[in-house]
Amino acid sequence: xxxxxxxxxxxxxxxxxxxxxxxxxxxxxxxxxxxxxxxxxxxxxxxxxxxxxxxxxxxxxxxxxxxxxxxxxxxxxxxxxxxxxxxxxxxxxxxxxxxxxxxxxxxxxxxxxxxxxxxxxxxxxxxxxxxxxxxxxxxxxxxxxxxxxxxxxxxxxxxxxxxxxxxxxxxxxxxxxxxxxxxxxxxxxxxxxxxxxxxxxxxxxxxxxxxxxxxxxxxxxxxxxxxxxxxxxxxxxxxxxxxxxxxxxxxxxxxxxxxxxxxxxxxxxxxxxxxxxxxxxxxxxx
Amino acid sequence: xxxxxxxxxxxxxxxxxxxxxxxxxxxxxxxxxxxxxxxxxxxxxxxxxxxxxxxxxxxxxxxxxxxxxxxxxxxxxxxxxxxxxxxxxxxxxxxxxxxxxxxxxxxxxxxxxxxxxxxxxxxxxxxxxxxxxxxxxxxxxxxxxxxxxxxxxxxxxxxxxxxxxxxxxxxxxxxxxxxxxxxxxxxxxxxxxxxxxxxxxxxxxxxxxxxxxxxxxxxxxxxxxxxxxxxxxxxxxxxxxxxxxxxxxxxxxxxxxxxxxxxxxxxxxxxxxxxxxxxxxxxxxxxxxxxxxxxxxxxxxxxxxxxxxxx
Numbered sequence: 001x002x003x004x005x006x007x008x009x010x011x012x013x014x015x016x017x018x019x020x021x022x023x024x025x026x027x028x029x030x031x032x033x034x035x036x037x038x039x040x041x042x043x044x045x046x047x048x049x050x051x052x053x054x055x056x057x058x059x060x061x062x063x064x065x066x067x068x069x070x071x072x073x074x075x076x077x078x079x080x081x082x083x084x085x086x087x088x089x090x091x092x093x094x095x096x097x098x099x100x101x102x103x104x105x106x107x108x109x110x111x112x113x114x115x116x117x118x119x120x121x122x123x124x125x126x127x128x129x130x131x132x133x134x135x136x137x138x139x140x141x142x143x144x145x146x147x148x149x150x151x152x153x154x155x156x157x158x159x160x161x162x163x164x165x166x167x168x169x170x171x172x173x174x175x176x177x178x179x180x181x182x183x184x185x186x187x188x189x190x191x192x193x194x195x196x197x198x199x200x201x202x203x204x205x206x207x208x209x210x211x212x213x214x215x216x217x218x219x220x221x222x223x224x225x226x227x228x229x230x231x232x233x234x235x236x237x238x239x240x241x242x243x244x245x246x247x248x249x250x251x252x253x254x255x256x257x258x259x260x261x262x263x264x265x266x267x268x269x270x271x272x273x274x275x276x277x278x279x280x281x282x283x284x285x286x
Numbered sequence: 287x288x289x290x291x292x293x294x295x296x297x298x299x300x301x302x303x304x305x306x307x308x309x310x311x312x313x314x315x316x317x318x319x320x321x322x323x324x325x326x327x328x329x330x331x332x333x334x335x336x337x338x339x340x341x342x343x344x345x346x347x348x349x350x351x352x353x354x355x356x357x358x359x360x361x362x363x364x365x366x367x368x369x370x371x372x373x374x375x376x377x378x379x380x381x382x383x384x385x386x387x388x389x390x391x392x393x394x395x396x397x398x399x400x401x402x403x404x405x406x407x408x409x410x411x412x413x414x415x416x417x418x419x420x421x422x423x424x425x426x427x428x429x430x431x432x433x434x435x436x437x438x439x440x441x442x443x444x445x446x447x448x449x450x451x452x453x454x455x456x457x458x459x460x461x462x463x464x465x466x467x468x469x470x471x472x473x474x475x476x477x478x479x480x481x482x483x484x485x486x487x488x489x490x491x492x493x494x495x496x497x498x499x500x501x502x503x504x505x506x507x508x509x510x511x512x513x514x515x516x517x518x519x520x521x522x523x524x525x526x527x528x529x530x531x532x533x534x535x536x537x538x539x540x541x542x543x544x545x546x547x548x549x550x551x552x553x554x555x556x557x558x559x560x561x562x563x564x565x566x567x568x569x570x571x572x573x574x575x576x577x578x579x580x581x582x583x584x585x586x587x588x589x590x591x592x593x594x595x596x597x
Contacts, residue, residue: 048572055462060356107384114355116383117377126380129352132337133313137356157374159345167337 004285009215011278013043013233017244018271019078019091024259030103032248032257035074037179037212037239042067044218045144047104054084054174057111061138064114064130069148069177070104077101085112096108102227116215121154123147124174128164131172131232139171142225146175150182153191156163158203165204170226173233174205177212179241185191200234212237246270290455292429294485295393298450299324301436302391306335312440315350315362317343323363323393343368347376347390354386354500359440365393365399366408366449370415381420381445387447389439395425395449396484396535397568397576405566408449413540415447416513420467424448424513425484428457431510432466442466451535453573457483459508469516471523475503478522478595479530481548483509483542489577490533492584493591502595512542515549524556529557533582538562559594561587 017039024030042065046052050063067076074094081088086100090110090173100109115126129144134141164172176196180187188194197207198284206228209280212215218237226235240249245267248254306328308310313335314320320338321563322331329336339346343364350360362369365535369392370377392411399406415421422442426435432450439446451592459470470486474495487508494504505523509516524530530550532543543560563580570576577583581590 115351116379119379122348122376122380125376126352126355127346128345129349131352132349132354133353133358134357136334156344156348159339160344160348163339163342163345163349 001143003217004282006215006219007278007282007284009044009047009207009219011275012047013040013215014271014275014278016075016078016082017041018268019081019088021264021268021271023077023094023101024257025076025264026092027044029073029256029258030094031071031255032074032245033181033241034069034072034148034177034179035078036242036244038072038075038177038246039173040213040215041146041177041218041237042075042079044215044222046083048219049222050144051141052112054112057085061141063141064127064143066115066123066127066143066145067117068118068145069104070117071179072146072148073101073103073105076105079108080112086110095142119147120148120151121156124157124160124164126167127172127174128160131164131169132167134171135171142171142173144173146177148182149176149178149180149187149193149196150190152176152193152196161200161203161205164232169232170228170230173225173235175212175235175237177239178236179239181234181255183255185252197234197236204231205234206231207236209236209238212239213243244271291456293453294429294432294451294455296324297432298391298393298436299363299584301362301433303328305436305440306332306361308336308428309359309440311357311359313337313353313358313359313360315339315346316451317341317346317364317368322380325363325457328527343373344376347373348380348390351380351384351386353421359387359389361389363391363393363463365406366411367406370408370411370447371450374414376485377415378418382421385420386445387443389453390447392447392449394452396403396451398452398573400573400576401570403570407568409537409563409568410540411447411449412512412542414534416545420444422514423486424466424510425512426450426464426510427483427487427508428455428459428484429551430457430461431459431464434462435510438464438466450482451485456488458488458491467511467514467516469507469511469519471506471519472508473504473506475505476526477503477529477587478591479527480504480506480533480591481509481530481542481546482506482533483519484514484535486533486535486582489582489584489587493587496584496588497591500592500597502592502597509542517549520546520549521554524550524554528556528580529595530556531561531594533561533587535582536562537565539565559590
């Protein structure tokens with residue numbers, strides 16, 4: 001991939017992280033850890049890979065995106081807003097009564113949201129149903145689903161994993177946002193599902209492990225889809241919790257953050273500095 | 287009315303398959319239960335629209351929702367407790383909260399899996415599925431009505447839960463179109479309103495006839511749509527009789543009797559007798575004998591109703 005395109009994607013991710021800060025400023029709290037760890041993946045999907053159109057969010061042959069770990073909704077809202085699915089002013093309503101952007105996504109409130117996720121262990125099943133149907137009617141369309149690592153303990157995921165492989169759904173691409181931390185502590189101490197890649201491979205998936213905060217690796221992997229014809233794809237994305245929040249990276253207490261104005265301002269300043277740096281690098285390449 | 291006896295679940299399965307052959311949006315889902323659900327021919331004739339998931343009711347419910355998001359009309363049929371209680375959160379969130387056009391058929395419902403025992407009985411399905419906003423609950427009464435209800439279920443845009451039983455049941459009602467939310471007056475009377483649903487209406491009819499012979503005039507209302515209630519029919523009858531009895535193959539708590547009681551308590555305070563299964567793990571054995579053990583055969587129903595009316 002061209003360096004300029006890569007820089008553009010990194011800049012989009014920084015802008016989307018700023019959108020998350022805007023929502024956190026409005027509500028004073030939110031699940032920032034998972035939103036920031038998954039941000040580079042979701043940004044790459046929407047700004048590089050997926051066939052979607054913000055002006056026609058229901059077009060029949062669109063690719064689908066599901067956030068199975070619905071508590072990471074800030075990432076979805078941030079990217080959809082940046083992509084133009086809804087006015088950014090809506091970001092300022094996060095946490096308010098009847099907001100179109102509730103603490104877990106609601107498909108009937110916001111264009112671009114494909115499922116009402118939040119209860120863990122649901123997204124992959126819904127994605128399998130979508131992939132089965134799209135394969136019949138729109139074979140070029142894909143279904144992308146981002147799962148949390150903690151939610152792998154939900155047994156329904158493994159039912160869906162078996163069904164996806166049984167039906168050979170190579171139009172289904174799942175990511176595990178493997179930031180290694182869930183609300184009570186390290187995932188491997190609470191309920192160990194490592195090696196995640198071997199579990200899914202045993203279920204019949206084509207599997208790849210990447211650094212999920214490395215935009216180049218994400219994009220390279222998206223270029224290789226499907227990893228294996230006739231198999232669903234699992235990308236185990238090793239990420240850093242709260243990636244991009246300098247004082248929160250890798251910290252379990254930033255799974256859910258009760259913000260304070262000083263630190264929000266610090267985070268905003270750091271992300272703006274990062275954006276400026278990307279701009280300089282981009283201009284240097286021109 | 288031909289009075290022929292037909293197998294409830296096979297009747298339902300054949301009706302669904304016939305509808306699916308006419309409408310390519312319909313897809314059938316099975317949890318290791320396709321042949322038992324009457325889908326055997328369809329899985330051979332239309333394999334691209336038949337999905338077997340094995341014993342996997344939780345994911346299959348979510349998968350049904352995913353299929354529906356693209357415009358398919360998924361019909362997922364399996365054993366009643368496993369498509370209502372086991373997968374409840376998927377039913378609530380993926381079908382209910384997502385407002386998807388999915389049809390769930392709980393077969394071998396009630397205590398019709400008689401000797402298999404309480405794990406396989408569904409005596410709480412009306413109670414728990416009714417708690418999901420926007421879901422229609424159907425329990426048709428005879429084979430002709432099952433066929434008509436299947437068509438209405440597909441024509442209705444939105445989630446539907448339909449319970450069907452097991453084994454042969456008689457055709458005992460005049461054939462007519464099924465209108466969701468509308469009850470049927472099976473007999474007119476002035477002393478007591480008798481409300482029934484499902485194939486147990488057959489015993490209820492016999493009970494009402496016995497009472498009529500003894501001089502008690504029964505207004506018999508059948509409610510093959512368990513929810514939403516036919517409020518007008520219930521309230522107008524209760525206003526005339528002043529006494530209401532509900533007979534159902536469900537726990538006496540949380541089912542049709544409770545819904546009728548709630549309606550009457552709010553709109554027209556009326557004494558209500560609820561006949562059903564007591565709130566316990568039901569016994570096992572031959573179906574007819576279980577019904578009799580809980581006072582749900584025609585003679586026992588008649589005796590309970592007579593006592594309720596002070597006869």
